[in-house]
Amino acid sequence: MTELSERCARLDQMDYFEILMVERSAAPADIKKAFYRESRTYHPDRFFHLDNKELKDQVHDLYKRVTEAYYVLRDDAKRRQYTANISGPERAQKLRFTESSEAETRAASKRQVEEQIGVHPKGRQFYQTGAADADAGRWASAERNLKMALTYEPANTRYKEKLAEVQKVLLEESRKQGDAFKIR
Structure with missing residues:
Protein backbone atom coordinates (compact mmCIF):
# COMPACT_ATOMS: atom_id res chain seq x y z
CA MET A 1 0.00 0.00 0.00
CA THR A 2 2.92 2.37 0.57
CA GLU A 3 4.04 1.85 -3.04
CA LEU A 4 0.55 2.83 -4.17
CA SER A 5 0.59 5.96 -2.02
CA GLU A 6 4.05 6.92 -3.30
CA ARG A 7 3.04 6.45 -6.94
CA CYS A 8 -0.13 8.44 -6.45
CA ALA A 9 1.78 11.26 -4.75
CA ARG A 10 4.06 11.55 -7.83
CA LEU A 11 1.25 11.05 -10.36
CA ASP A 12 1.13 14.71 -11.41
CA GLN A 13 4.86 14.73 -12.21
CA MET A 14 4.91 11.44 -14.14
CA ASP A 15 4.54 11.14 -17.90
CA TYR A 16 2.67 8.25 -19.49
CA PHE A 17 5.84 6.24 -20.08
CA GLU A 18 6.69 6.47 -16.39
CA ILE A 19 3.13 5.57 -15.40
CA LEU A 20 3.28 2.38 -17.50
CA MET A 21 6.94 1.86 -16.51
CA VAL A 22 8.21 1.52 -20.08
CA GLU A 23 10.96 3.19 -22.08
CA ARG A 24 10.05 5.88 -24.61
CA SER A 25 11.26 3.56 -27.34
CA ALA A 26 9.00 0.70 -26.17
CA ALA A 27 7.31 -1.34 -28.87
CA PRO A 28 3.50 -1.36 -29.06
CA ALA A 29 3.46 -4.94 -27.72
CA ASP A 30 5.47 -3.84 -24.66
CA ILE A 31 3.09 -0.95 -24.04
CA LYS A 32 0.15 -3.32 -24.22
CA LYS A 33 1.81 -5.76 -21.78
CA ALA A 34 2.59 -2.91 -19.40
CA PHE A 35 -1.00 -1.68 -19.58
CA TYR A 36 -2.38 -5.12 -18.78
CA ARG A 37 0.11 -5.56 -15.92
CA GLU A 38 -0.75 -2.19 -14.37
CA SER A 39 -4.45 -2.64 -15.08
CA ARG A 40 -4.53 -5.98 -13.27
CA THR A 41 -2.57 -4.55 -10.34
CA TYR A 42 -4.53 -1.34 -9.86
CA HIS A 43 -8.01 -2.09 -11.14
CA PRO A 44 -10.50 -0.46 -8.73
CA ASP A 45 -12.49 -3.71 -8.44
CA ARG A 46 -9.52 -5.27 -6.64
CA PHE A 47 -9.82 -2.64 -3.89
CA PHE A 48 -13.59 -2.58 -3.40
CA HIS A 49 -13.31 -4.19 0.04
CA LEU A 50 -11.22 -1.36 1.53
CA ASP A 51 -12.87 1.00 3.96
CA ASN A 52 -10.33 3.77 3.38
CA LYS A 53 -12.05 6.13 0.92
CA GLU A 54 -8.85 8.13 0.32
CA LEU A 55 -6.99 4.98 -0.72
CA LYS A 56 -9.86 3.95 -3.01
CA ASP A 57 -9.75 7.40 -4.64
CA GLN A 58 -5.99 7.05 -5.15
CA VAL A 59 -6.47 3.67 -6.81
CA HIS A 60 -9.17 5.13 -9.03
CA ASP A 61 -6.93 8.08 -10.04
CA LEU A 62 -3.98 5.81 -10.78
CA TYR A 63 -6.10 3.40 -12.80
CA LYS A 64 -7.58 6.29 -14.75
CA ARG A 65 -4.08 7.56 -15.61
CA VAL A 66 -2.93 4.04 -16.60
CA THR A 67 -5.87 3.80 -18.98
CA GLU A 68 -5.22 7.31 -20.29
CA ALA A 69 -1.54 6.44 -20.86
CA TYR A 70 -2.43 3.35 -22.84
CA TYR A 71 -5.03 5.23 -24.89
CA VAL A 72 -2.40 7.78 -25.96
CA LEU A 73 0.67 5.57 -26.34
CA ARG A 74 -1.02 2.85 -28.41
CA ASP A 75 -1.92 5.37 -31.15
CA ASP A 76 1.14 6.27 -33.26
CA ALA A 77 0.02 9.82 -34.08
CA LYS A 78 -0.95 10.63 -30.49
CA ARG A 79 2.22 9.04 -29.19
CA ARG A 80 4.37 11.14 -31.56
CA GLN A 81 2.56 14.31 -30.52
CA TYR A 82 2.73 13.43 -26.83
CA THR A 83 6.43 12.55 -26.97
CA ALA A 84 7.16 15.86 -28.70
CA ASN A 85 5.12 17.70 -26.06
CA ILE A 86 6.88 16.16 -23.07
CA SER A 87 10.30 16.60 -24.67
CA GLY A 88 9.80 20.35 -24.94
CA PRO A 89 10.26 23.18 -22.47
CA GLU A 90 6.61 23.04 -21.35
CA ARG A 91 6.88 19.43 -20.14
CA ALA A 92 5.08 20.04 -16.85
CA GLN A 93 2.03 21.49 -18.62
CA LYS A 94 1.95 18.76 -21.28
CA LEU A 95 2.05 15.60 -19.14
CA ARG A 96 -1.66 14.98 -19.70
CA PHE A 97 -2.98 14.40 -23.20
CA THR A 98 -6.03 16.66 -23.27
CA GLU A 99 -8.88 17.12 -25.70
CA SER A 100 -7.07 20.14 -27.13
CA SER A 101 -3.99 17.97 -27.67
CA GLU A 102 -6.16 15.44 -29.45
CA ALA A 103 -7.74 18.16 -31.59
CA GLU A 104 -4.24 19.44 -32.38
CA THR A 105 -3.14 15.96 -33.45
CA ARG A 106 -6.23 15.47 -35.62
CA ALA A 107 -5.78 18.89 -37.22
CA ALA A 108 -2.10 18.16 -37.93
CA SER A 109 -2.98 14.82 -39.52
CA LYS A 110 -5.72 16.42 -41.60
CA ARG A 111 -3.37 19.23 -42.72
CA GLN A 112 -0.78 16.65 -43.70
CA VAL A 113 -3.28 14.75 -45.84
CA GLU A 114 -4.63 17.95 -47.36
CA GLU A 115 -1.13 19.13 -48.19
CA GLN A 116 -0.42 15.82 -49.89
CA ILE A 117 -3.42 15.82 -52.21
CA GLY A 118 -6.21 18.29 -51.39
CA VAL A 119 -9.41 18.83 -49.44
CA HIS A 120 -12.25 18.41 -51.90
Whole structure:
Protein backbone atom coordinates (compact mmCIF):
# COMPACT_ATOMS: atom_id res chain seq x y z
CA MET A 1 0.00 0.00 0.00
CA THR A 2 2.92 2.37 0.57
CA GLU A 3 4.04 1.85 -3.04
CA LEU A 4 0.55 2.83 -4.17
CA SER A 5 0.59 5.96 -2.02
CA GLU A 6 4.05 6.92 -3.30
CA ARG A 7 3.04 6.45 -6.94
CA CYS A 8 -0.13 8.44 -6.45
CA ALA A 9 1.78 11.26 -4.75
CA ARG A 10 4.06 11.55 -7.83
CA LEU A 11 1.25 11.05 -10.36
CA ASP A 12 1.13 14.71 -11.41
CA GLN A 13 4.86 14.73 -12.21
CA MET A 14 4.91 11.44 -14.14
CA ASP A 15 4.54 11.14 -17.90
CA TYR A 16 2.67 8.25 -19.49
CA PHE A 17 5.84 6.24 -20.08
CA GLU A 18 6.69 6.47 -16.39
CA ILE A 19 3.13 5.57 -15.40
CA LEU A 20 3.28 2.38 -17.50
CA MET A 21 6.94 1.86 -16.51
CA VAL A 22 8.21 1.52 -20.08
CA GLU A 23 10.96 3.19 -22.08
CA ARG A 24 10.05 5.88 -24.61
CA SER A 25 11.26 3.56 -27.34
CA ALA A 26 9.00 0.70 -26.17
CA ALA A 27 7.31 -1.34 -28.87
CA PRO A 28 3.50 -1.36 -29.06
CA ALA A 29 3.46 -4.94 -27.72
CA ASP A 30 5.47 -3.84 -24.66
CA ILE A 31 3.09 -0.95 -24.04
CA LYS A 32 0.15 -3.32 -24.22
CA LYS A 33 1.81 -5.76 -21.78
CA ALA A 34 2.59 -2.91 -19.40
CA PHE A 35 -1.00 -1.68 -19.58
CA TYR A 36 -2.38 -5.12 -18.78
CA ARG A 37 0.11 -5.56 -15.92
CA GLU A 38 -0.75 -2.19 -14.37
CA SER A 39 -4.45 -2.64 -15.08
CA ARG A 40 -4.53 -5.98 -13.27
CA THR A 41 -2.57 -4.55 -10.34
CA TYR A 42 -4.53 -1.34 -9.86
CA HIS A 43 -8.01 -2.09 -11.14
CA PRO A 44 -10.50 -0.46 -8.73
CA ASP A 45 -12.49 -3.71 -8.44
CA ARG A 46 -9.52 -5.27 -6.64
CA PHE A 47 -9.82 -2.64 -3.89
CA PHE A 48 -13.59 -2.58 -3.40
CA HIS A 49 -13.31 -4.19 0.04
CA LEU A 50 -11.22 -1.36 1.53
CA ASP A 51 -12.87 1.00 3.96
CA ASN A 52 -10.33 3.77 3.38
CA LYS A 53 -12.05 6.13 0.92
CA GLU A 54 -8.85 8.13 0.32
CA LEU A 55 -6.99 4.98 -0.72
CA LYS A 56 -9.86 3.95 -3.01
CA ASP A 57 -9.75 7.40 -4.64
CA GLN A 58 -5.99 7.05 -5.15
CA VAL A 59 -6.47 3.67 -6.81
CA HIS A 60 -9.17 5.13 -9.03
CA ASP A 61 -6.93 8.08 -10.04
CA LEU A 62 -3.98 5.81 -10.78
CA TYR A 63 -6.10 3.40 -12.80
CA LYS A 64 -7.58 6.29 -14.75
CA ARG A 65 -4.08 7.56 -15.61
CA VAL A 66 -2.93 4.04 -16.60
CA THR A 67 -5.87 3.80 -18.98
CA GLU A 68 -5.22 7.31 -20.29
CA ALA A 69 -1.54 6.44 -20.86
CA TYR A 70 -2.43 3.35 -22.84
CA TYR A 71 -5.03 5.23 -24.89
CA VAL A 72 -2.40 7.78 -25.96
CA LEU A 73 0.67 5.57 -26.34
CA ARG A 74 -1.02 2.85 -28.41
CA ASP A 75 -1.92 5.37 -31.15
CA ASP A 76 1.14 6.27 -33.26
CA ALA A 77 0.02 9.82 -34.08
CA LYS A 78 -0.95 10.63 -30.49
CA ARG A 79 2.22 9.04 -29.19
CA ARG A 80 4.37 11.14 -31.56
CA GLN A 81 2.56 14.31 -30.52
CA TYR A 82 2.73 13.43 -26.83
CA THR A 83 6.43 12.55 -26.97
CA ALA A 84 7.16 15.86 -28.70
CA ASN A 85 5.12 17.70 -26.06
CA ILE A 86 6.88 16.16 -23.07
CA SER A 87 10.30 16.60 -24.67
CA GLY A 88 9.80 20.35 -24.94
CA PRO A 89 10.26 23.18 -22.47
CA GLU A 90 6.61 23.04 -21.35
CA ARG A 91 6.88 19.43 -20.14
CA ALA A 92 5.08 20.04 -16.85
CA GLN A 93 2.03 21.49 -18.62
CA LYS A 94 1.95 18.76 -21.28
CA LEU A 95 2.05 15.60 -19.14
CA ARG A 96 -1.66 14.98 -19.70
CA PHE A 97 -2.98 14.40 -23.20
CA THR A 98 -6.03 16.66 -23.27
CA GLU A 99 -8.88 17.12 -25.70
CA SER A 100 -7.07 20.14 -27.13
CA SER A 101 -3.99 17.97 -27.67
CA GLU A 102 -6.16 15.44 -29.45
CA ALA A 103 -7.74 18.16 -31.59
CA GLU A 104 -4.24 19.44 -32.38
CA THR A 105 -3.14 15.96 -33.45
CA ARG A 106 -6.23 15.47 -35.62
CA ALA A 107 -5.78 18.89 -37.22
CA ALA A 108 -2.10 18.16 -37.93
CA SER A 109 -2.98 14.82 -39.52
CA LYS A 110 -5.72 16.42 -41.60
CA ARG A 111 -3.37 19.23 -42.72
CA GLN A 112 -0.78 16.65 -43.70
CA VAL A 113 -3.28 14.75 -45.84
CA GLU A 114 -4.63 17.95 -47.36
CA GLU A 115 -1.13 19.13 -48.19
CA GLN A 116 -0.42 15.82 -49.89
CA ILE A 117 -3.42 15.82 -52.21
CA GLY A 118 -6.21 18.29 -51.39
CA VAL A 119 -9.41 18.83 -49.44
CA HIS A 120 -12.25 18.41 -51.90
CA PRO A 121 -12.93 14.84 -53.09
CA LYS A 122 -13.65 15.94 -56.68
CA GLY A 123 -10.56 18.13 -56.68
CA ARG A 124 -8.44 15.17 -55.54
CA GLN A 125 -10.04 12.95 -58.18
CA PHE A 126 -9.31 15.39 -61.01
CA TYR A 127 -5.79 16.01 -59.69
CA GLN A 128 -5.00 12.30 -59.56
CA THR A 129 -6.38 11.77 -63.07
CA GLY A 130 -4.41 14.78 -64.31
CA ALA A 131 -1.22 13.54 -62.67
CA ALA A 132 -1.72 10.09 -64.23
CA ASP A 133 -2.27 11.74 -67.63
CA ALA A 134 0.92 13.73 -67.19
CA ASP A 135 2.86 10.59 -66.26
CA ALA A 136 1.53 8.91 -69.41
CA GLY A 137 2.44 11.90 -71.57
CA ARG A 138 -1.16 12.89 -72.33
CA TRP A 139 -0.44 16.56 -71.78
CA ALA A 140 -3.67 18.11 -73.09
CA SER A 141 -5.79 15.74 -71.02
CA ALA A 142 -3.58 16.40 -67.98
CA GLU A 143 -4.06 20.15 -68.41
CA ARG A 144 -7.87 19.79 -68.61
CA ASN A 145 -8.04 17.61 -65.51
CA LEU A 146 -5.74 19.84 -63.50
CA LYS A 147 -7.78 22.90 -64.46
CA MET A 148 -10.89 21.06 -63.29
CA ALA A 149 -9.15 20.21 -60.00
CA LEU A 150 -8.42 23.90 -59.56
CA THR A 151 -12.09 24.77 -60.01
CA TYR A 152 -12.73 22.85 -56.78
CA GLU A 153 -9.65 24.13 -54.99
CA PRO A 154 -8.45 27.38 -56.59
CA ALA A 155 -5.89 28.08 -53.86
CA ASN A 156 -4.22 24.65 -53.86
CA THR A 157 -0.54 25.30 -54.59
CA ARG A 158 0.18 21.67 -55.40
CA TYR A 159 -2.45 21.71 -58.14
CA LYS A 160 -1.12 25.02 -59.48
CA GLU A 161 2.46 23.73 -59.57
CA LYS A 162 1.47 20.55 -61.41
CA LEU A 163 -0.58 22.56 -63.92
CA ALA A 164 2.38 24.91 -64.48
CA GLU A 165 4.63 21.89 -65.17
CA VAL A 166 2.15 20.47 -67.68
CA GLN A 167 1.62 23.83 -69.39
CA LYS A 168 5.38 24.28 -69.68
CA VAL A 169 5.65 20.94 -71.51
CA LEU A 170 2.69 21.86 -73.74
CA LEU A 171 4.31 25.18 -74.61
CA GLU A 172 7.61 23.48 -75.47
CA GLU A 173 5.79 20.96 -77.66
CA SER A 174 3.88 23.67 -79.50
CA ARG A 175 7.13 25.58 -80.11
CA LYS A 176 8.72 22.43 -81.53
CA GLN A 177 5.74 21.91 -83.82
CA GLY A 178 5.90 25.56 -84.86
CA ASP A 179 9.59 25.15 -85.69
CA ALA A 180 8.82 22.01 -87.68
CA PHE A 181 6.31 23.93 -89.83
CA LYS A 182 8.82 26.74 -90.44
CA ILE A 183 11.44 24.29 -91.72
CA ARG A 184 9.18 22.90 -94.44
